[in-house]
Amino acid sequence: MHPVKPALIVICGPTATGKSGLAIALAKHLQTAILGADSRQIYREFDIGTAKPSPDELGQVPHYLINICNPQDLFTVAEYQEQAQSLIDRFQNQGKIPLLVGGTGLYIRSIIAGMKIPRVAPQPKLRSQLQALSQPQCYAMLQQVDPQATTKIHPNDRVRTLRALEVYYVTGIPISEQQGENPPSYPIWQIGLDCFQPEHLQARIAQRTTKMIQDGLVEEVEILCEKYGANLPLLDTLGYREIKQYLAGEIDLATAEELTILHTRQFAKRQRTWFGANEQIQWFDSEDPELVEKAIEWIDTALCTVIR
Structure with missing residues (x-):
């Protein structure tokens, strides 16, 4: 890679669209790091239900802003913005273009729009x-x-x-x-991932939910409830809430799985609406067999504009 001027690449989109896999491929190609933009993956021990990258994936390229908080800690958008921008500055100073990757729209917007956020902790x-x-x-x-x-x-x-x-x-x-915004002066290239045929995303969500349960989501929730108490706010989030209902005897496991799939589909719809309002995003089909090659080609073309 040639030295480049400061820039940032964003990979965003609805849940279950394969953002982590594409990010790893791009990070290897660019010899850079991934900065997480997921409001639940920042928490330690919440692994399966947040679809956190596996230990193997985390070891393939440097990952940051994942597993940085204890489950009972409060982590504000302002804190996220401060830590993310510090890392972006660090990698840019090294001549690298970091990847900001995730589905939490507010986290991403805090960076790309330069949101001015009052540094006032809850009182x-x-x-x-x-x-x-x-x-x-x-x-x-x-x-x-x-x-x-x-x-x-x-x-x-x-x-x-x-x-x-x-x-x-x-x-x-x-x-x-x-409040207000002060966008960065460096170029930001935004890649959006989605299934261009909605029924394909529905299938991916169902398959991933089933795999989460097979991989031990119930056991993960049991351990977290025992360690932190069932009233921990994080345990009332998507996937964990439904399994907690099952563990409480309120519903059976099949119903918990069905509800998780339903609620995840609703969440993906809200994400699609959020990101769909951003006209700067270049969208790619998650189901495209040439996805990685096309994304790399698009980024390489964009890079030509900032190579010294």
Whole structure:
């Protein structure tokens, strides 16, 4: 590889479309590293249910931002952005183009749009005091301290109202003055993976769910429940919630599998909507037998524009 100017490659798209496999192939071709962009794969011990790359895959090329948090820890988008951007800067300074890979749209947007995110950690005591008030009361308070924010926050949006008040009372600065975007100046090439025939993605989701159960998802959930308690928030996420219902005797395993498939399909639809709004993404068919070759050719062509 010739030295290149700073740049970034993104691989995104709905779940179960093969992002990890393509990323490994591209990382080998470019002799670079993969930075995870998955809000659950950052947590240790949550492996099977998050479709985390296998130990063998993790060993093929350097991976970062995977297995960096304990399950009971809170990891904010602001923290993700800070760590991801630091790694991007490091690899770019080494003359490499890192790959940002995953399906968490907000993580990816925080980097490619340069989102300005208030560095205010959740404040349980303050939040508790605010939650004791009604939504109309909280919204009226927000109108007083940050009227600009209320032009973008619906009067019934309690979550964003409380967050805006929290930021203001901690920093003394309206959240509307702390938000915005400052996109990176370097080029960003975005590859989107999807099944151009929707029924193919449905089949991939069903096959992957069955394999997760065969690979020990039930045992993984049992261990996590015993170690951290069934009320751990991560255990109420996709795949883990349904198996936890099975372990509690609320449903049988077949139903848990069916529900996981259904909920994963619904999640993939939401991801498709999110990424579909980004006109900068170059889409590739996950089912294309020449996927890797076509993606490498597209990237190599783009690279010609930044080689010194």
